[in-house]
Amino acid sequence: MVGTIKRWIVGRPLKTKEDLQVRIGVLKGMAVMTPDALSSVAYATDQMEGILAGLLVATSTHAYVTNVLGFSMLGTSIIVGLAFLLFLAYRNIIRRYPLGGGAYAIGINDLGKYWGLSAASTLIVGYTLTVAVSVAAGVDAIAPVIPFIAHHKLLFNIILTLLIMIVNLRGTGESASVFVPFTYVFIGCIILIGVAAVIKGLLHPSAIELPTYAGMHAVQGMGMFLFLKMFANGCSALTGIEAVSNSVPVFREPSVKRAQRLLLTLVITLSLLFFIVSSVAMVHGLRYNPEVPLINQESMLIFGTHGIGYVVTVIISISTMCILTIAANTAFTGCPALWSSMARDGFMPRWVLHKGTRLVYSNGIVFLTFISLLLTICFDAKVDRLMPLYGVSVFYTFTISQLGMVVRVLKERKNKWLLSAIGSATGVVLTGGACLIFGITRFQDGAWLVCICVPAMILVFSRIQKHYMQLRQDLKYDLTRPMQPRKESITIVPIASVNKSSVNALEYAVANFRNVIAVTVIADDSEEKCRQRTDKIEGDWEKLNSGVRLIVLHSQYRAVGKRLQRFIEFELQTYPPENITVVIPQFITKRWWHKLLHNKTASILMAWLVINKHIKVMTVPYHLER
Structure with missing residues (x-):
């Protein structure tokens, strides 16, 4: 039943050899890994103009507004330049680390363990916030149109997150097929705005206002700190660029070349869309x-609010809402791949390392969903409460990747190494500055949580690695010592009575072990009843004629489990733990609720033995027919 439901939801299991068939190319990669970055175009210019809004008053002239917005265009140009610096850094990261890992991989290998773990921690924070923020932003975008959604925002956030999880559990190829139309429609809509704006500008040149150097210099109140704050806010357009470097193995061969092509395509597309939104806003003096x-x-300005223009405006609004929502898909691709890389190095649990039935990191996808839903519920799906945590984490990972490239270039000193070092160092200054400004200006709004979460996560990852290293050391066998069969041993079969379940276990023990004994504990309200039960079980045992010795124990305190534990501890005085085997009979009820009607003596005894002793324990099940 469970298997049928799972197959219906996520699809048929895929064989390992089908892995090559479900990998993706650049076309589908744009739908899987770029929505996070592309969706930031929908709010990055707003974020910059939000800082500049304080310089404008209601009576500001159109020319003055354009000159003020000229700073947002200047910030856009610098951010686009930074995007290409990030491309150069991540292109080399993809080439050097084809198994994925991104900033984490370069941090671990080129800067040191704690640099890498700090980058991984901030990446994880960024990815989980990507899911929570993107879905919440998508719901917020459509809520004003549909009142029912507006009254049940949290519920729809949860439903949308679960739907995206299910799509990703079906495999990278299928999730790409689902999201391809939304991604390319959004790109087409922004390009359409740009083309229409150019045509309108040529037809009505008087409506166009361009900033001048003298006009920008005359803007009152514009200082360096305000510009840096605006620049930091605008850098939100770069979120999601690192996702490609984390998921190189999902591409078809040659995976490295395809990942690099997608990264270049993403940076060019992102830069074009960002320029269009910022420049159209500037020349038309559109305020935040x-x-x-x-x-x-x-x-609305270019296409109007009536007739066919209104239809186009609605389509653009819906495509924006869709790209904001499916931006979460980038995290579902990148984060499980990152966790797999960390698990390979021993910093994450082993269960996130391997792929599931659909050749995706299904355990990681489910775990990411759980964390993201927890964030969504805790912050009541409020985007403004989640964003302060977002910026610091994203730009810290950029800084680590750029710093790692500086260190690697200085170590290798290959062709044109000085130019590469200067470029990466510039990236360190820009991304590090953005991270610092975000941290300072949004510290009280919630950025302080990152300062607590990241060190805590580094500590947890280090403890996980320490456990695996200790485990490897404890389990390492000295191959110079030949294996020798153990001679003196004892096998104990605890039984409640002579029944099908206990005899089934006894037969197994006799067939596979030497020196088998059966033990039963008699506990009742009076000595008379205890004597009657003892006579009964001894009589049944004699009729069984098993050839196995039966030891009858009495418990004055009516604690069967404790009495069995004391007996085993007594045997430990004679035999070493590795020479004692306990075979526990256990009957399996047909209906789940039947389990509630029986005591758990066998389970408690087994748990005690497994947790506290080195004794070998096994259960022999007997299935009841009704």
């Missing part, structure tokens, strides 16, 4: 409005 995003303002 927390209620109406700039993309909506631009579409």
Whole structure:
């Protein structure tokens, strides 16, 4: 039943050799790994203009507004340049670490363990927040149109997150097929805005206002700190670029070349869309409005709010909502792949290392869903409460990747190493500055949580690795010592009575072990009843004629489990733990609720033996027919 439901939800199991068939190319990679980065275009310019809004008043002239917005265009240009610096860094990371890992891999290998773990921790924070923030932003975008959703936002956040999880559990190829239309429609919509804006500008040049150097210099109140704060906010357009480097193995061969092509395609597309949104807003003097995003303002200005123009505006709004929602898909691809890389190094549990029935890291996908839903519920699906945690974590990972490249280039000193070092060092300054500004300006809004979570996660990862290293040392066998069969041993079969379940276990023990004894504990309310039960079981035992010695124990305190434990401890005085085997008979009820009607003596005894002793324990099941 469970298997049928699972097959219906996630699809048929795939063979290992089918792995090559479910890998993706650049076309589908754009739908799987880029929505997070592309969706940031929908709010990055808004984030910059939100900082500049304080420089504008209601009576500001159109020319003055354009000059103020010229700074957002300057910030856009710098951010686009930084995007290409990140491309150069992550292109080399993809080439050097084809198994994925991104900033974590370069941190571990080129900077040291704790640098790598700190990058991994911030990446994990960023990925989990990507899911929570993206879904919440998507629900917020559609909520004003559908009142029912507006009244049940948290519920729809949970439902959407679970739906995206199920799509990803079906495999990378299928999730790409589902999200391809939404991704390319959004790209087409922004390009359409750009083309229409150019045409409108050529037809009505008087409506276009361009900033001038003198005009920007005359803007009152514009200082370096305000510009840096605006730049840091605008850097949110770069979120998600690192996802490609974390998931190189999901591409078809040559996977490294395909991943690098996708990264270049992403950076070019992201830069183009970012320029379009920022430049259209600047030349038309569109101001920041927390209620109406700039993309909506631009579409209404260019296409109008009536007739066919209104239809186009609605399509652009819906495509924006969709790309914001499916941005979560980037995390479902990147984060489980990152965890797998960490598990390979011993920093994460082994159960996130291997792929599931659909050749995806299904355990990691489910675990990411659980954490993201926890965040969504704790923060009541409020985007503004989640965003402060987001920026610091993203830019810290960028800084680590750039710093790692500086260290590697200085070590290797290959062709044009000085130019590469200068470029990466510039990236360190820009991304590190953005991270610092985000941390300072948004510290009280929640960024302080990252300062607590990251060291705590580093500690947990280090303890996990220490456990695995200790486990490997404890289990290592000295191959110079030949294996010798143990001679003096004893096998104990605890029984409650002579029944089918206990005889089944006894037959197994006699067939596979030497020196088998059966032990039963008599506990009742009076000595008379104890004597009657003793006579009964001894009589049944004699009729069984098993040739096995039966030891009858009495418990004055009516504690069967404790009495068995004391007996085993007594035997430990004669035999070493490794020479004692306990075979426990256990009957399996047909219906689940039947289990509630029976005591758990066998389970308690087994748990005690497994946790406290080195004794070998096994159960012999007997299935009841009704």
